[in-house]
Structures are given as structure tokens and as C-alpha cells.
Amino acid sequence: MSSQTVATVERAADVLVRFAEAGTSTLGVTELADSLGMSKAAVHRVLASLRSRGLVELDEDSRRYSLGLTAMRLGLAYLDRIDIRRLAAPELAGLSARTTETATLSIRTGLNRVYIDQVKPPREVIMAVSLGVPYPLHAGGSSKAFLAFLPEVEIDSYLSAPLDPLTPATVTDPERLRTELALIRRRGYAMSISERQRGAASVAAPILDHHSLPAAVISVCGPAERFIGEADACAAALLEATDRLSARLGHRA
Amino acid sequence: MSSQTVATVERAADVLVRFAEAGTSTLGVTELADSLGMSKAAVHRVLASLRSRGLVELDEDSRRYSLGLTAMRLGLAYLDRIDIRRLAAPELAGLSARTTETATLSIRTGLNRVYIDQVKPPREVIMAVSLGVPYPLHAGGSSKAFLAFLPEVEIDSYLSAPLDPLTPATVTDPERLRTELALIRRRGYAMSISERQRGAASVAAPILDHHSLPAAVISVCGPAERFIGEADACAAALLEATDRLSARLGHRA
DNA sequence: AAACCTAATTCCAATAATTGGAACAACCGG
DNA sequence: CCGGTTGTTCCAATTATTGGAATTAGGTTT
Structure with a gap:
């Protein structure tokens, strides 16, 4: 079939991905080599090559590598194509400011959903999401908000496949979920706790x-304990924001 | 001497960079091959490899490629891991050296602001700030620079609470402050005397x-008497430094 | 200060993998 | 229905990658 690929490139890509996955901001040659099962020499050469294109940077003092400016350019170039992001950015900032919680923006990619933006409030205990990681459409507020407003055919098709739980609180029974989706459509927003x-x-x-x-x-989200008390106020502010944005996309109530 | 690199990886990186340069548009195999001086076969294999790691996506219908989710994750990982203090340290040193005054770095914490770094010039009479002490957002150059560039909602909310004076020169009238914030946004920098x-x-x-x-x-700051004459020159150097740093955070002018 | 450890970098011959031209297939517009 | 384009696959030649080992650099302990 079609595995017409270049192993060297894939390994270089794996090195890059490692930087995105790793919790730490810098990685060393040995560290990378061990975790990827590559030889130190190979990793070193790959890093030198990526460095020449600005994808990674080398701290001359610590001899450790981190992602470079070009990596950022790639990410922002990707996001540039999504003009909904530009449109929503001020509303996210406004929502986060008004609610003093995190405001997020998600788009759909097939049967999944990914966060593509977030604005965090300036306080100590907050919620922060991982941008770019795909999540299923049945678990969590943002996911259910998508699912609820899809065409019936697509909802049926989605619910016909087994629903895996992400936490003990995930609703995995199709009929219970269907009932909830109806509620979401009626209220205009979805809510999720854990x-x-x-x-x-x-x-x-x-x-x-x-x-x-x-x-x-x-979505507007935060640590459950605190957020539950704020949910109603957040929902009101949220709907104001989404109404304005929907109007700008040509939606009529 | 020899740059110990892998040509294949560099070419793959070139392909990726092309996408960032091309910005919003999608790219085809031939297009890429021509502009990079590579063979169609090579480009195709590289794209297949990048695709396997999610760095690029293929639109099956148009058979054209664009950046993928992983590209976004790289960019955001870069942004997440930036240590603003480390990033700014060389610029602070440069600013202090060029202006022979103190250069400081502040971050916001809710309704306050704290100095987290400073570089003092090697002369007798200088200004020194206290790191870690919270100050309100309406008094002083650094504070006003923060306030001026916050979302409108946050400015409104901040100005709706009473503004306490820290010195006789503190502006405490919301409307006067609002006018000044507009000036700050226009000029790009804030100024404060006492x-x-x-x-x-x-x-x-x-x-x-x-x-x-x-x-x-x-900020660049110093004893008022002396500093006032240097303010314009300091502001110019300051803006050069902050422009460079903003660029590293993904800000585009 | 010296010795010791760990990590990073370079070297080099073996060889496994990339390469590009050309053939093939899929698509589009006329 | 048919040329003109673009994307994809094949295959033998050969080039560029590879990994182990040696070397250098950095940092820490004795």
C-alpha cells in the first residue's frame, strides 16, 4: 500500500514531537536518544540539522536543546488559517476577564475536537487546557456543545459507536446522552463536571x-469546586459572547 | 568544523518552513518541489513522512497539503515553555548598559504587578526597585504600561474601583487616567514622574x-532629575528591546 | 587540585536507506 | 473524449546515514 516514507524524516519528527510532549522545556541528547531508542550520534545529527533551520535552539552553556522560533512560526501559521480564531480572540479575552476563569476555543476535526486557543485569568489556581490534543465528542462541556448542535444523522452515527469513558463521570449511555443533548439545545449551552x-x-x-x-x-472552565458556584454567571456571559460571534458568521436566531 | 548534519532532515525542515512562509495557502507537491529544487518524488516521500506524525495534513479531495495539528502543538509548546525572565535577561542588561540607568522586568498578578528582575548600571546614584512587592496597576510607568494594553473589560473593571494615590503625583481620576492610557497605546510606551x-x-x-x-x-528608570532629560532616548531603546521580545512571544506587529 | 563521572561531540568504514528519473494513475478543463 | 497537469509508485545505483568507539568538554566529589 502506501508507506512510501522516509524513516529519517520520521525520526526527526519524533524528536520534535518529544519536545512538545515533554513536560520540561529543555532536553539533552542522551535523554532523547534513550526515550526514542535512537543512538546518541543520530540524535545529535538530527538536532544539528533542525537547529540549522531554527526548529530547535541550543543553549551553548547547558548544552541542552529546546524548541526554536521556527517551531513557533509553524504553530502560528497553522492557527492563522483558522480565521475563527482571530474573530473569537477578543471575546475570549473579554470572557476570561469578566469571569476570572479560563476561556477556551475549540474546533472539530472529524470525530474529535481540539482546543485551538485559551485565555487564562491572572490568578493563582486556574484551569489550563492542552491545545492541539484531540478529544472525543461525548465527554466534557465543549465536546457536548458540538455534538448537540450537529445534524441528527451525525449524532446518530456518533452515538452508534461505543462511547469510552475518560473519567468515572463520563456519560457513556447513548440514551442518557441523547436526553442531555436535548437539554443542551434547549438551554443553549452545555455543562460538565469532571x-x-x-x-x-x-x-x-x-x-x-x-x-x-x-x-x-x-467554553469557560475552572477548578470544579470553585466553578460550580460561578457556572450560572459564566453561562450568561458565555451566551452573550457566542451570540455576538454567531451573528458575525451570519447566523440568525 | 564540519557541521555534522543530516541533509534529509534539513530538506524536510525546508518543506515545513515553506508552509510557514506561504502562510494561509495550501501547497502541492510540484509547487514545493520547484520552489525547493527537489524532485517530486523526494517531496512526496517527505510529505508522507511528515503526515505520519501529523505535522502536515493532506486534503484527500484537492490532494494538497497544509500544516497539521502537530505543527500547532510544537508552536504552542514553544510558547508555553518560555521563561520570560530568562528571555528578557539579556535585553535588560543591554538596556541598562545603553542607557546607564536601571532596567526592570515586571509581571502581573491579578490586580497587581511585581518586579521580578532588574539590572542596575555601574554608577553611584541609581534607582533600585524591590523585587516581589505588589504594586497597583494605576501608579507608575510599568503599571500603566500593563493597564493600557489589557482588554477593555479589564480596564473598565479596574477603573471602577477607587484608585488610591501612592504619592501626590499619582493620577487617581479615572477619566484622566483613561486619556493617558490612550496616549500610551498610541505611543507604545508609558512615562511616569514620581x-x-x-x-x-x-x-x-x-x-x-x-x-x-x-x-x-x-521599564528603564532613574532618579527623576537626571532621567527626565534622557527619557526620549531611553524610550527609543526600550521599544527596540520590547519589539524583539514580543516577536519571540509570537506577537506580530 | 586532581581525579572521576556523565554528557556531548566527532570519526570512520559498513551498509542500509535515500535518491531521482521514468512510468503510471488520477484528475481537470475544454 | 482527449491533452495537459499533478500526484504517486517503481527500481536499480549510489550516496548519505548509521552506530560503535574514541574524544572532548563540563561539572562534581574527594
């Missing part, structure tokens, strides 16, 4: 386009 | 992140 991420809670609502389909979803 | 600290003067400008929100503020 469904996707333990200890996290959120309210989420879609930005609807001129077909009344969700172009993106905005 | 607003926070009697006898002290400063110019300050924000380091803006990819949301155009202030990640930190740099």
Missing part, C-alpha cells in the same frame, strides 16, 4: 454559522 | 504575546 478531566468543570456553547452548524465552541 | 515613588521617573513598555496581551513589562 466528565473529561477530573476536578474540572465548564460551561460551553457553540458559535453557529449561517447553516446553524457549529463552527467552533467556546 | 507617580509611584517620589523622586523616581521611568519609561515602560509591554512585551506582548500572540494574543497581543501583555506578558510582562520592561
Whole structure:
């Protein structure tokens, strides 16, 4: 079939991905070699090559590597193509400021959903999401907000496959989920407590386009204990924001 | 001497960079091959490899390639891991050297702001700040530089609470302050004479992140009497430094 | 200060993997 | 229905990658 690929490039890509996965900001040659099962020499050469293109940077003093400016350019170039992000950015900032919680923006990629932006409030204990990581459409506020506003056919098709739980609180029974989706449509927003991420809670609502389909979803989220008390106020602010954005995409109420 | 590198990896990196340069558009195999002087076969294999790691995506219909989710994750990982203090340290040193005054770095913590670093010039009479002490957002150069570049909602909310004076020169009238914030945004930097600290003067400008929100503020400050004459020159050097740093945080002018 | 450890870098011959031209297939517009 | 384009696959030639070992650099302990 089609595995017409270049192993060297894949290994170089693996090195890059390692930087994104690793919790630490810098990595050493040996560290990378061990975790990827490559020889130190190979890793070193790959790093030198990536460095020549600015994808990674070398701290001459510590002899450790980190992601470089070019890596950032790639990420921002990707995000540039998504103009909903530009449109929503000020609303995210406003929401986060008004609620003093984290505001996020997600888009759909097939049967998944990824965060593509977030604005965090300037306080100590906050919730922070991982941008770019795919999550299923049935667990968590943002996911359910997407699912609820998809065409019926797509909902049926999604619910016909088994639903894996991400936490003990994830709803995996299709009929219970269906009932909840109806509620979400009626209220206009979804709510979740620990469904996707333990200890996290959120309210989420879609930005609807001129077909009344969700172009993106905005959520306001925070640590569950604190957030539950704020949820109603957050939902109100959230719906104001998504209404404005939906209007800009040509949606009529 | 020899740059111990892997040509294949460098070419793969060139392909990726092409996507960042091309910005919003998608790219085809031939297009890439021509512009990079590579064979179509080589480009195709590289793309297949990058695709296997999610760095690029293929639109099956148009058979054209674009950057993928992993590219975004790399960019955001870069942004996440930036240690603003380390990044700014050389610029602080440079600024202090060029101006022969003190250069400081501040971050925000909610409704306050704290100095987290400073570089003092080697002369007798200088200004020195206290690291880690919280100051309000309306008094002094660094504070106003933060406030001016916050989302409107946050400015409104901040100005709706009473503003206490720290010195006789502190501006406490919300409307006068609002006018000044507009000036700061226009000029790109804030100036203060004795607003926070009697006898002290400063110019300050924000380091803006990819949301155009202030990640930190740099100031150049000194004893008021002497500093006032140097302020313009200091402001010019300051803006050069903050522009460079903002660029590293993904801010585009 | 010296010795010792660990990590990073360079060297080199073996060889496994990349390469590019050309053939093939898929697509588009006329 | 048919040329013109673009994307994909094949295959033998050969080039560039590879990994082990040697070397250098840095940092820490004795």
C-alpha cells in the first residue's frame, strides 16, 4: 500500500514531537536518544540539522536543546488559517476577564475536537487546557456543545459507536446522552463536571454559522469546586459572547 | 568544523518552513518541489513522512497539503515553555548598559504587578526597585504600561474601583487616567514622574504575546532629575528591546 | 587540585536507506 | 473524449546515514 516514507524524516519528527510532549522545556541528547531508542550520534545529527533551520535552539552553556522560533512560526501559521480564531480572540479575552476563569476555543476535526486557543485569568489556581490534543465528542462541556448542535444523522452515527469513558463521570449511555443533548439545545449551552478531566468543570456553547452548524465552541472552565458556584454567571456571559460571534458568521436566531 | 548534519532532515525542515512562509495557502507537491529544487518524488516521500506524525495534513479531495495539528502543538509548546525572565535577561542588561540607568522586568498578578528582575548600571546614584512587592496597576510607568494594553473589560473593571494615590503625583481620576492610557497605546510606551515613588521617573513598555496581551513589562528608570532629560532616548531603546521580545512571544506587529 | 563521572561531540568504514528519473494513475478543463 | 497537469509508485545505483568507539568538554566529589 502506501508507506512510501522516509524513516529519517520520521525520526526527526519524533524528536520534535518529544519536545512538545515533554513536560520540561529543555532536553539533552542522551535523554532523547534513550526515550526514542535512537543512538546518541543520530540524535545529535538530527538536532544539528533542525537547529540549522531554527526548529530547535541550543543553549551553548547547558548544552541542552529546546524548541526554536521556527517551531513557533509553524504553530502560528497553522492557527492563522483558522480565521475563527482571530474573530473569537477578543471575546475570549473579554470572557476570561469578566469571569476570572479560563476561556477556551475549540474546533472539530472529524470525530474529535481540539482546543485551538485559551485565555487564562491572572490568578493563582486556574484551569489550563492542552491545545492541539484531540478529544472525543461525548465527554466534557465543549465536546457536548458540538455534538448537540450537529445534524441528527451525525449524532446518530456518533452515538452508534461505543462511547469510552475518560473519567468515572463520563456519560457513556447513548440514551442518557441523547436526553442531555436535548437539554443542551434547549438551554443553549452545555455543562460538565469532571466528565473529561477530573476536578474540572465548564460551561460551553457553540458559535453557529449561517447553516446553524457549529463552527467552533467556546467554553469557560475552572477548578470544579470553585466553578460550580460561578457556572450560572459564566453561562450568561458565555451566551452573550457566542451570540455576538454567531451573528458575525451570519447566523440568525 | 564540519557541521555534522543530516541533509534529509534539513530538506524536510525546508518543506515545513515553506508552509510557514506561504502562510494561509495550501501547497502541492510540484509547487514545493520547484520552489525547493527537489524532485517530486523526494517531496512526496517527505510529505508522507511528515503526515505520519501529523505535522502536515493532506486534503484527500484537492490532494494538497497544509500544516497539521502537530505543527500547532510544537508552536504552542514553544510558547508555553518560555521563561520570560530568562528571555528578557539579556535585553535588560543591554538596556541598562545603553542607557546607564536601571532596567526592570515586571509581571502581573491579578490586580497587581511585581518586579521580578532588574539590572542596575555601574554608577553611584541609581534607582533600585524591590523585587516581589505588589504594586497597583494605576501608579507608575510599568503599571500603566500593563493597564493600557489589557482588554477593555479589564480596564473598565479596574477603573471602577477607587484608585488610591501612592504619592501626590499619582493620577487617581479615572477619566484622566483613561486619556493617558490612550496616549500610551498610541505611543507604545508609558512615562511616569514620581507617580509611584517620589523622586523616581521611568519609561515602560509591554512585551506582548500572540494574543497581543501583555506578558510582562520592561521599564528603564532613574532618579527623576537626571532621567527626565534622557527619557526620549531611553524610550527609543526600550521599544527596540520590547519589539524583539514580543516577536519571540509570537506577537506580530 | 586532581581525579572521576556523565554528557556531548566527532570519526570512520559498513551498509542500509535515500535518491531521482521514468512510468503510471488520477484528475481537470475544454 | 482527449491533452495537459499533478500526484504517486517503481527500481536499480549510489550516496548519505548509521552506530560503535574514541574524544572532548563540563561539572562534581574527594
